[in-house]
Amino acid sequence: MPEAQSNPSARRHKRAEDTSAGCRANAAADLSRAAAMGVEQMRMKMEHSAAVWSARADLLARLEANFKARQKTA
Numbered sequence: 866m867p868e869a870q871s872n873p874s875a876r877r878h879k880r881a882e883d884t885s886a887g888c889r890a891n892a893a894a895d896l897s898r899a900a901a902m903g904v905e906q907m908r909m910k911m912e913h914s915a916a917v918w919s920a921r922a923d924l925l926a927r928l929e930a931n932f933k934a935r936q937k938t939a
Contacts, residue, residue, distance in 0.1 A: 885922040889919065895915035899912045
């Protein structure tokens with residue numbers, strides 16, 4: 866069995882992009898960069914990136930909530 870599956874503490878150190886909080890931070894950073902962009906195409910790309918990070922954050926938050934709910938019932 867791989868280490869991450871047999872040792873629950875191995876999953877505690879997730880990369881920022883693998884957490885809803887990290888994704889929201891990335892979205893905020895991209896929106897901040899978008900506001901500073903002088904070129905409209907780059908601003909639009911940064912705004913799109915922020916929207917993608919926000920969607921990922923929402924998905925991860927739902928997955929985490931469902932996981933916690935299943936743990937409580939188990």
